[in-house]
Amino acid sequence: MAVLKIENLIKDYGALRAVNKVSFEVHSGEVFGLLGPNGAGKTSIISTITTLEKPTEGTITINNLDVTRHERATKAVTGVVPQELVTHGYFNVEEILTFQSGYYGLRKNKEKIHSLMQQLELWSHRHKKIRHLSGGMKRRLMIAKALMHSPQLLLLDEPTAGVDVELRYSIWEQVRDLKKAGVxxxxxxxxxxxxxxxxxxxxxxxxxxxxxxxxxxxxxxxxTSRHLTITLKNKVEYSHPALINQQDNTLEFRVPYSTKIGQFLSELNFRNDNILDMKIREGTLEEAFKYVLNRGEM
Ligand SMILES: Nc1ncnc2c1ncn2[C@@H]1O[C@H](COP(=O)(O)OP(=O)(O)OP(=O)(O)O)[C@@H](O)[C@H]1O
Ligand SMILES: [Mg+2]
Known part of the structure; x- marks a missing residue:
């Protein structure tokens, strides 16, 4: 089921078209990644979903309700962790989470507040003023705030930027748990x-x-393609259209996913007793990303 639906979204800032006819959906129990270089328009999309910015054209619905016409209802089911940390320096962690509950009309919410503080390892910092927290602790607090009203849609704008390895893993775990819960x-x-x-x-x-x-x-x-690297006992002079690199006895081939490795090996026709080592490396999203950006294709 599509919780968030964006159709032909355009966002202009004056003469700058920051978002250009963007359409996508995010379904219940799904993690959808918005990837792009600095200035690509990711935060602008999130700002229009949360109605911080008005769409120039196009529609955004959450549970089939237009966000510009049903602001209250759509906000009630959405949690946001913004890219920029917003803080209220003079209050402590527990106070901030209590206020957050209040914004959503949740009273007697102590249990949830305590459980989120524990989950996000904020418990021992609960009496600290926000301005005394480290960057990573502030990030945890932002996540706790976003989860306070058990949202059906969670918008995470670079939640793992500048956090340590441990927090990164704990954010991944949270995301996986929320996904399982249907968010x-x-x-x-x-x-x-x-x-x-x-x-x-x-x-x-x-x-x-x-x-x-x-x-x-x-x-x-x-x-992308897989990369097959073969190290031979004895050097051979070899040429093949898929050969992309040769260093001494080591040859690297690019093998499309449509080609079976076994068939490719028999095509190469090396003697088995001349093969010392063989490695296959799968293509990565990073390679796919670079390929798309370099080609700038549609
Ligand atoms: N409030 C604003 N007023 C004018 N221009 C803006 C505003 N917000 C963003 N922009 C511009 O819109 C473009 C998209 O910015 P946006 O913040 O959406 O990118 P992003 O993909 O989130 O980038 P990053 O990875 O750096 O966070 C940029 O050229 C940016 O300068
Ligand atoms: Mg951004």
Missing amino acids: AILFTTHYLEEAEKLCDRVAIIHEGKIQKQGETKELVRKL
Whole structure:
């Protein structure tokens, strides 16, 4: 079921078209990755979903309700972790989470507040003023705030930027748990390895336009190749259209996903007793991303 539906979204800032006819959906129980270089338009898309910015054209619905006409109802089911950390320096962690509950009309919410503080390892910092928290702790607090009202749609704008390894893993775990619980998650990141691990589907966006979108694995298969590296006992003079690199006795081939490795090996026709070592490396989302951006294709 599509929780978030964006159709032909355009966002102009004066003469600048930051988002150009973007369409995608995020379904319940799915992590959708929005990937693109700095200035591609990712945060602008998120700002229009949360009605911080008005769309120039196009529609955005959450549970089939237009966000510009049903602001209250759509906000009530949406949680946001913004890219820029917003803080209220003079309050402490527990107070901030209590206020957040209040904004959503949730009273007697102590249990949830305590459980989120524990989950996000904020418990021992609960009496600290926000301005005394480290960057990573502030990030945890932002996540706790976003989850306070158990949203059906979670918008995470670079939640793992500048966080340590431990917090990164704990954010991944949270995302996976929320996904299992049926939450629809929109995730932006510059870490393509992370996107490859977490996102069921991704859209690669450049200069406001979606260049490619689809299932993560499927895109990698379509846009990249496997690399087969063979080390031989004895050097041979060899030429083959798929050979992309040769160093001494080591040869590297690019093998499309459509070609079976076994068939490829028999084509190469090396003597088995001349093969010392063999490695296959799968294509990566990072390679697919670079390929799309370099070609700037539609
Ligand atoms: N409020 C604004 N007013 C004018 N221009 C803006 C505004 N917000 C963003 N822009 C411009 O719109 C374009 C898209 O910016 P946006 O923040 O959406 O990119 P992004 O993909 O989130 O980038 P990053 O990876 O750096 O966070 C950029 O050229 C940016 O300068
Ligand atoms: Mg951004």
